[in-house]
Amino acid sequence: MVCSTYIHIPFCKKICSYCDFCKVFYNKKIVNKYLKALEKEIISTYENEYQKTIYIGGGTPSSLSQEELKILFNIIDKLNKDKNTEITFECNFDSITKEKLDLLKSKNVNRISFGLETTNKTISDKINRDLDLSYVKSIINYCKKIGLTNINIDLMYGFKNTTLEDLKKDIEFILELEVPHISTYSLEIHENTRFYIEKENRIDEDLDRKMYDYIHTVLEKNNYNHYEISNFCKKGYESKHNNCYWKNEFYYGFGVGASSYLNNKRITNSRSITAYLNNEISKEIDEVTKKDKMIYELILGLRLKDGVSIKEFEEKYNISIYEAFKIDELINKKLIIIENNRVKVPFDKWYILNSILIEFLEVNYE
Numbered sequence: 499m500v501c502s503t504y505i506h507i508p509f510c511k512k513i514c515s516y517c518d519f520c521k522v523f524y525n526k527k528i529v530n531k532y533l534k535a536l537e538k539e540i541i542s543t544y545e546n547e548y549q550k551t552i553y554i555g556g557g558t559p560s561s562l563s564q565e566e567l568k569i570l571f572n573i574i575d576k577l578n579k580d581k582n583t584e585i586t587f588e589c590n591f592d593s594i595t596k597e598k599l600d601l602l603k604s605k606n607v608n609r610i611s612f613g614l615e616t617t618n619k620t621i622s623d624k625i626n627r628d629l630d631l632s633y634v635k636s637i638i639n640y641c642k643k644i645g646l647t648n649i650n651i652d653l654m655y656g657f658k659n660t661t662l663e664d665l666k667k668d669i670e671f672i673l674e675l676e677v678p679h680i681s682t683y684s685l686e687i688h689e690n691t692r693f694y695i696e697k698e699n700r701i702d703e704d705l706d707r708k709m710y711d712y713i714h715t716v717l718e719k720n721n722y723n724h725y726e727i728s729n730f731c732k733k734g735y736e737s738k739h740n741n742c743y744w745k746n747e748f749y750y751g752f753g754v755g756a757s758s759y760l761n762n763k764r765i766t767n768s769r770s771i772t773a774y775l776n777n778e779i780s781k782e783i784d785e786v787t788k789k790d791k792m793i794y795e796l797i798l799g800l801r802l803k804d805g806v807s808i809k810e811f812e813e814k815y816n817i818s819i820y821e822a823f824k825i826d827e828l829i830n831k832k833l834i835i836i837e838n839n840r841v842k843v844p845f846d847k848w849y850i851l852n853s854i855l856i857e858f859l860e861v862n863y864e
């Protein structure tokens with residue numbers, strides 16, 4: 499059963515220096531063509547299953563004009579959904595307006611995710627993003643006023659020459675916004691980005707670790723549950739859509755560069771916008787074996803504070819977790835713990851989660 503859909507809108511008003519997502523500059527001339535290709539892809543693939551979650555991400559979906567958004571929502575109306583469907587829409591403050599928020603609300607969007615990333619003008623200039631903190635406040639207030647209260651803010655940290663003090667100011671500002679969900683990411687320098695080409699550095703590991711711990715401590719103190727390694731929320735505001743990824747469930751991915759996980763296949767659309775516009779989507783297809791599936795269940799589930807249920811794993815795969823994997827070695831090293839019949843990574847090891855997962859894969863993929 500496929501009950502989640504991701505829709506990729508690749509257009510951005512500006513290109514951030516660190517970004518390796520699939521994106522292009524907003525260009526009015528190609529948006530309509532893109533939306534037509536998107537509609538065609540959805541019609542040819544989607545099998546009318548009820549959707550628990552729909553996530554419109556990018557790129558910057560809010561870069562579309564009012565008219566283009568109406569076309570997009572006419573396409574989304576083809577999906578089988580109801581008032582309980584979580585519909586998330588990603589926005590940037592450089593392109594969202596009160597009028598667009600009214601439209602989103604009228605189209606039953608009930609979760610908004612904003613890329614803020616920094617409150618520091620020097621950093622925002624360096625990463626090529628616009629910053630107007632009073633506009634940020636007025637947009638968040640407006641969301642709340644019209645009942646769009648399920649709001650996420652993305653924060654990025656770890657930029658070269660930043661200090662713990664800078665991070666404290668970012669967090670202070672975000673806490674004042676009183677939003678129920680916060681996602682935080684440490685800067686990574688990816689190939690094919692401006693930062694990579696310019697050989698930009700990031701902060702050192704020690705400071706990065708201090709920042710990770712600081713974020714955890716201050717947000718938990720303010721009643722945000724650190725429910726996933728990069729995500730925090732007030733009670734009841736976990737992202738249902740992302741939870742579908744972490745729980746290793748099937749999902750559709752529509753749009754250029756989007757990935758689907760359907761019928762034991764991971765299918766990734768090519769990142770060529772030209773090919774997509776011409777309806778020549780080349781797809782990379784990877785078969786997922788039962789063993790792969792069980793491995794995914796663990797490596798995705800271990801990102802969650804609650805980890806993976808031993809009982810649910812056995813019910814789903816007809817094999818006990820202990821039989822399926824060699825985990826004793828990791829348990830002996832206290833990299834993984836068993837608590838309340840769940841397999842988890844203890845919080846003091848979250849910072850090294852990636853190396854734990856590599857060790858887990860090395861032990862279990864011979």
Ligand code: SF4
Pocket residue numbers: 509510512513514517518519521556557558590613
């Ligand atoms: S980070 Fe977001 S807004 Fe910036 S270029 Fe990438 S997709 Fe566009």
